[in-house]
Amino acid sequence: MKIDSLEALEDLLEAEHIRHFKIGVFDIDGVFRGKYVNREKFMSAATGGFGFCDVVLGWDVEDRLYDEPTVSGWHTGYRDAPVELDLSTTRMLPFEPDTLLMIGGFAGDYAPVCPRGVLRRVLERAAARGLTAYAAAEYEFFLFDETPQSARDKGYRDLTPLTPGMFGYSVIRNSVHFELYHELMDTMAAMDIELEGLHTETGPGVLEAAIRYDRADRAADKAALFKTFAKVLCQRGGIMATFMAKCTNKYPGQSGHLHVSLVDEAGNNVFHDPADPQGLSLSLRQFLTGQVRLMPEVLAMVCSTVNAYRRLVPGMWAPTHAAWGIENRTTAIRAIPGGNKATRSEYRVAPADANPYIALAAAIGTGLWGIEQGLDPVDPILGNAYENPGDAKPLPGTLGEAAKALSNSKAAREIFGDGFVDHYCVTRRAEDQQFRKWVSDWDMARYFEII
Numbered sequence: 001m002k003i004d005s006l007e008a009l010e011d012l013l014e015a016e017h018i019r020h021f022k023i024g025v026f027d028i029d030g031v032f033r034g035k036y037v038n039r040e041k042f043m044s045a046a047t048g049g050f051g052f053c054d055v056v057l058g059w060d061v062e063d064r065l066y067d068e069p070t071v072s073g074w075h076t077g078y079r080d081a082p083v084e085l086d087l088s089t090t091r092m093l094p095f096e097p098d099t100l101l102m103i104g105g106f107a108g109d110y111a112p113v114c115p116r117g118v119l120r121r122v123l124e125r126a127a128a129r130g131l132t133a134y135a136a137a138e139y140e141f142f143l144f145d146e147t148p149q150s151a152r153d154k155g156y157r158d159l160t161p162l163t164p165g166m167f168g169y170s171v172i173r174n175s176v177h178f179e180l181y182h183e184l185m186d187t188m189a190a191m192d193i194e195l196e197g198l199h200t201e202t203g204p205g206v207l208e209a210a211i212r213y214d215r216a217d218r219a220a221d222k223a224a225l226f227k228t229f230a231k232v233l234c235q236r237g238g239i240m241a242t243f244m245a246k247c248t249n250k251y252p253g254q255s256g257h258l259h260v261s262l263v264d265e266a267g268n269n270v271f272h273d274p275a276d277p278q279g280l281s282l283s284l285r286q287f288l289t290g291q292v293r294l295m296p297e298v299l300a301m302v303c304s305t306v307n308a309y310r311r312l313v314p315g316m317w318a319p320t321h322a323a324w325g326i327e328n329r330t331t332a333i334r335a336i337p338g339g340n341k342a343t344r345s346e347y348r349v350a351p352a353d354a355n356p357y358i359a360l361a362a363a364i365g366t367g368l369w370g371i372e373q374g375l376d377p378v379d380p381i382l383g384n385a386y387e388n389p390g391d392a393k394p395l396p397g398t399l400g401e402a403a404k405a406l407s408n409s410k411a412a413r414e415i416f417g418d419g420f421v422d423h424y425c426v427t428r429r430a431e432d433q434q435f436r437k438w439v440s441d442w443d444m445a446r447y448f449e450i451i
Helices: 006-016 039-048 108-113 115-128 148-153 171-176 178-190 216-236 282-302 356-372 399-407 410-416 418-437 441-447
Strands: 020-026 032-037 050-053 080-085 099-106 132-144 195-200 206-211 240-242 256-263 324-326 333-336 344-347
Touching: 006 039, 006 099, 020 039, 020 115, 032 039, 032 216, 039 050, 039 080, 039 099, 050 099, 080 108, 099 108, 099 115, 108 115, 108 418, 115 132, 115 216, 115 356, 115 410, 132 216, 132 356, 171 178, 171 195, 178 195, 178 216, 206 216, 216 240, 216 356, 256 356, 282 324, 282 333, 282 344, 282 356, 282 399, 282 410, 282 418, 344 356, 356 410, 399 418, 410 418
Parallel strands: 020 099, 324 333
Antiparallel strands: 020 032, 050 080, 080 099, 132 206, 132 240, 132 256, 195 206, 256 344, 333 344
16 A cells, blocks of 8 residues: 555545544654544644644653653643654554554654654665665564453463463464464554564564564554554454563563665665675674664663663673674674675664664664764674673663763764753653662562561
8 A cells, every 4th residue: 555645545535435544653662642533634634734742752651741841741731742644654454444544753843852753864864875774673572361451460470471381483383373373464464564474482472573674764663563553463362462671580581673774776785795705895884883882872762661671681682782793693783694685784682662763763873873984893793792792882781871871972962863862861761760769579579578
């Protein structure tokens, strides 16, 4: 489905007899906030935009207001923020009869802090150099035989996995539960979110989905919609999916690896060099060096929750230092030689809970910075990066540390803008402060009697 004009949109509404319209925006945490509107309101919004209460930029995932308001707060009166709909995001919802979905982005004074906007500005920097960024996301996520109510009733403890045991790449599991696999793949394909692969991972009830690559702006839309509607499909089927970075102490965390390549105006992958022994171009090596150099400074944009830092520990298939390697899964970034078609950077530090717009902005923006600065490439790590990280910088260990590093980063402010960095750091400090107020089960078990 390609909608590139209001006329094409009108034709679609008539041809498909659309009666229901759903519009929305993705907030700082990657949560889809939206509503149903009638046809008249929908066409008005598609033509000239609409207003969306700016509180969605001023509260957290629990609808709790931030203590340090910037673009949204009592000082704004929680007015309506202008939102512009993107016709190219038009999709039918296959499980909702006669229903159409469209994504918008914040505009006007709110544009600097819009997640879609920060990625768009990064891609415009690439376009100014005659480059188009392509990307793909792959997500690991746990499935539980629970409902939202049963999970709450259990206090999110002792939840029942959809399937037991360690069954990585299991044909038994995907055959027994083929209805779920088919529904996920068919529904996503109908929403223009084609999955290249879907398989079990190591761990009870864990799946991994690889979304087919696309231009980076569209890839981010697909990633954000996949996470949203995978949860929807699962809950409609009486189970739950979680994309938490780490939801259990027993198993590794859940990744949201981001694959990125750059293509020039002639359609050539600028990351590929057939004359190089590894097939990696100087542009790719500078791109990787930029990613590595700035990773400790922008990590809060990628590992955006307190929980994400529980994944970044040795031996858990997640990195601990800012380093890259060639086909090395112990490093934060894996360079993948794949010829002109598939040579790319895999940003392995990204967890499943990351906002795909902001995480891709970080991955691509820092890489472009490396090319723009003409950085001397750093050498790849050979072997186990956990044991031998070389001169690689360690990554921040907490969200609070990462937010401080981002706030102090001159490069991040130049790439992403002061408005975004200031607002985003307010939201991450608020997330960290909520955690530090909380008395956990670990606190009670460790200190209650002995201290």
